[in-house]
Amino acid sequence: MARKFFVGGNFKMNPTSQAQKKTIVKVLNEADLDPNVEVVIAPPSIYLLPLKDLLRKDIQIAAQNCYFKSSGAYTGETSPAQLVDAGIPYVILGHSERRTLFHETSGIIAEKTRAAIDAGLRVILCVGETLEEREANRTKEVVEAQLKPVVDTLTKDDWSKVVIAYEPVWAIGTGKVASAAQAQEAHADIRSFLAKAVSPEVAENIRIIYGGSVTAKNSKELGSQKDVDGFLVGGASLKPEFVDIINTKRALASSS
Template identity: 80%
Template sequence: MARKFFVGGNFKMNPTSREQKKALVKVLNEADLDPNVEVVIAPPAIYLIPLQDLLRKEVQVAAQNCYFKSSGAFTGEISPAQLVDAGVPYVILGHSERRTLFHETSELVAQKTRAAIDAGLRVILCVGETLAEREAERTKEVVEAQLAPVVATLKKDDWEKVVIAPAHADIRAFLASAVAPEVAESVRIIYGGSVTAANSKELGSQKDVDGFLVGGASLKPEFVDIINTKRALASS
């Protein structure tokens, strides 16, 4: 079965006002979006429910993070159970900023992934190397090490609820050997580097790239062009 193209927009700690939020929603709601693309945006947690109520039904929302406990004395955290109760379908886990700025280990990311799937969420799982690791040609080693705890934690059937966002797409062979060939063939691997309207067609035409996790460009009108990458490729 063909893997459905996936475009996620990670707003990070933006927008900074309700007016900016409304402007982003207006662009997405009025755009001619490719119906063959799964579109998910991840606003700051404070905007999740308001955005979900305002957005057209074809655009889903994701939390940018969650904890691995369903409840308890964990000030500042959001639980997978709370996200499910709020009707949020996706969560981003393991983003490079969580790993580097907040020192989240791959083992913690694996715990969160297990908890999120158990609660009923789908996971956008981020893996990737730092610039120094890339320059040292350690990309494959680093990415496989980040994936290994997740592989050890998930069951084979869980992978249908996971979208992987790496800085490179050369991990399908690892999944084939570490999990199963059918999982490697079916799981969506999306590009998690810098994506813009200017480079989306080139990136989207690469083998094994099933979509994007977009950062800053998801806050601009060009995000619509990125969503429609496959349509543009088909017509060119």
């Protein structure tokens, strides 16, 4: 069965005003979007519920993070149970900014993933290497090490609730982008690792999306790769070109 194309928009700590938020909503609500693409946007937590109510129903909402406890004295955190109760279906975990700026280890991310799935959430799980690791030809090793604690924590059935986002750290917000061949190689390696570490069935069915300076200009070449099942978009998800990125597969079909 073909994997459904998936396009996520990670707004990070943007937009910074109610007016910008309304502009983004207007563009998405009025856009002609490919109905064969799963679209998920991840606004800052303060905008989760307003956007859920304002956006058209075929666009889903994701939180950018959650904790691994369901409740308690954890100031500033949001629990998986709270997200589920609020009707938020997805959460992004393991983003490189969480790993570097907030010192989250792969073990903590695995614990969060387990808690999120147990609560009923679906997870966009981010992995990726630094420029230094890429130049040392350690991409495969680094990504597998990031995935291993999650593999050890989840059951085979749990993987149906996971989308993996391969995001080379050197391409996030830098304007640099992995070539289509580099993205394909990394995605194929992830799929091969999961085939051995979990099961061939899980490896075949899981969606592996690319993130790292994705734009309307480069999305077609990236999206044409065999093992690239969509994108996790940063800065461009705040711009009108996000609509063109969502419609990548439709544009590829019409040009073939």
